Amino acid sequence: MITLHQVSKSFGSYEAIKSVSLTINRGEIYGIIGPSGAGKSTLLRLMNVLEKPDSGEVEVNGQLLTSLTPAELRRARQSIGMIFQHFHLLSNKTVHDNVAVSLELTGFPRKQRRARVMECLAFVGLEHAASKYPAQLSGGQKQRVAIARALANSPQVLLCDEPTSSLDSSTTAEVLQVLQKINQTLDVTVVIVSHELDVIKSICQRVAVVDDGFIYDTIINEPTGIQFVDKDPQSFVDRLRERGNRSDA
Numbered sequence: 187m188i189t190l191h192q193v194s195k196s197f198g199s200y201e202a203i204k205s206v207s208l209t210i211n212r213g214e215i216y217g218i219i220g221p222s223g224a225g226k227s228t229l230l231r232l233m234n235v236l237e238k239p240d241s242g243e244v245e246v247n248g249q250l251l252t253s254l255t256p257a258e259l260r261r262a263r264q265s266i267g268m269i270f271q272h273f274h275l276l277s278n279k280t281v282h283d284n285v286a287v288s289l290e291l292t293g294f295p296r297k298q299r300r301a302r303v304m305e306c307l308a309f310v311g312l313e314h315a316a317s318k319y320p321a322q323l324s325g326g327q328k329q330r331v332a333i334a335r336a337l338a339n340s341p342q343v344l345l346c347d348e349p350t351s352s353l354d355s356s357t358t359a360e361v362l363q364v365l366q367k368i369n370q371t372l373d374v375t376v377v378i379v380s381h382e383l384d385v386i387k388s389i390c391q392r393v394a395v396v397d398d399g400f401i402y403d404t405i406i407n408e409p410t411g412i413q414f415v416d417k418d419p420q421s422f423v424d425r426l427r428e429r430g431n432r433s434d435a
């Protein structure tokens with residue numbers, strides 16, 4: 187479903203991602219965790235080639251994104267939704283119109299747009315808020331609008347960059363539940379970047395531990411507890427704690 191093969195990315199002379207390979211299976215909820223500056227967001231943005239790798243290959247939904255023309259890449263990205271920490275809603279548009287924008291951009295038939303927007307808003311529990319503006323919503327509601335917008339074109343993959351980092355614990359739970367529902371009922375593969383082990387532990391099945399541009403461990407999240415596949419889990423957990431993470435792994 188998502189495969190990165192020896193992908194590297196530098197910003198100037200700084201190597202942010204260093205020959206990373208990973209495979210995310212269809213239908214998984216996959217986490218990426220690590221401290222600030224580890225390269226988590228860059229790794230996520232490489233998955234839809236918002237960051238173009240300097241070397242290596244990125245394959246999503248059976249398409250080698252790194253070999254596509256810009257027009258082909260735009261089309262391929264329609265099946266890869268994305269949400270962000272700060273929601274990125276348009277403040278001068280209603281909730282309805284924020285979701286409709288993504289349908290306009292992909293040429294979704296005009297007559298069916300309103301029904302599709304309302305279907306997506308109903309999915310995230312916000313059909314009653316269609317005529318409101320983002321400033322009238324809570325943080326959790328704003329993120330659910332962003333999720334509805336990301337769902338509008340029926341993606342197979344949803345990339346989530348720190349989706350709950352601006353939210354308090356109750357709205358965090360609300361958003362995580364919606365992401366789980368998307369995964370379970372729409373069969374969407376979900377990838378979540380977070381620096382919070384609690385968030386990752388609550389819904390991800392497998393988790394890449396990223397630091398200094400490498401994946402240096404994978405966590406399997408089992409009902410009995412989390413299992414570290416390789417290396418030195420204690421030092422990772424200790425470092426997260428030192429950096430003020432609120433987890434108690």
Ligand SMILES: Nc1ncnc2c1ncn2[C@@H]1O[C@H](COP(=O)(O)OP(=O)(O)OP(=O)(O)O)[C@@H](O)[C@H]1O
Nearest residue numbers: 197200202220221222223224225226227228229381
């Ligand atoms: N566009 C850019 N130009 C220059 N440097 C960048 C750019 N994007 C990221 N970096 C650098 O690459 C490194 C990895 O950044 P990235 O945002 O991927 O880390 P992160 O793990 O997501 O961190 P955080 O949790 O703080 O967001 C950081 O040192 C960052 O400063």
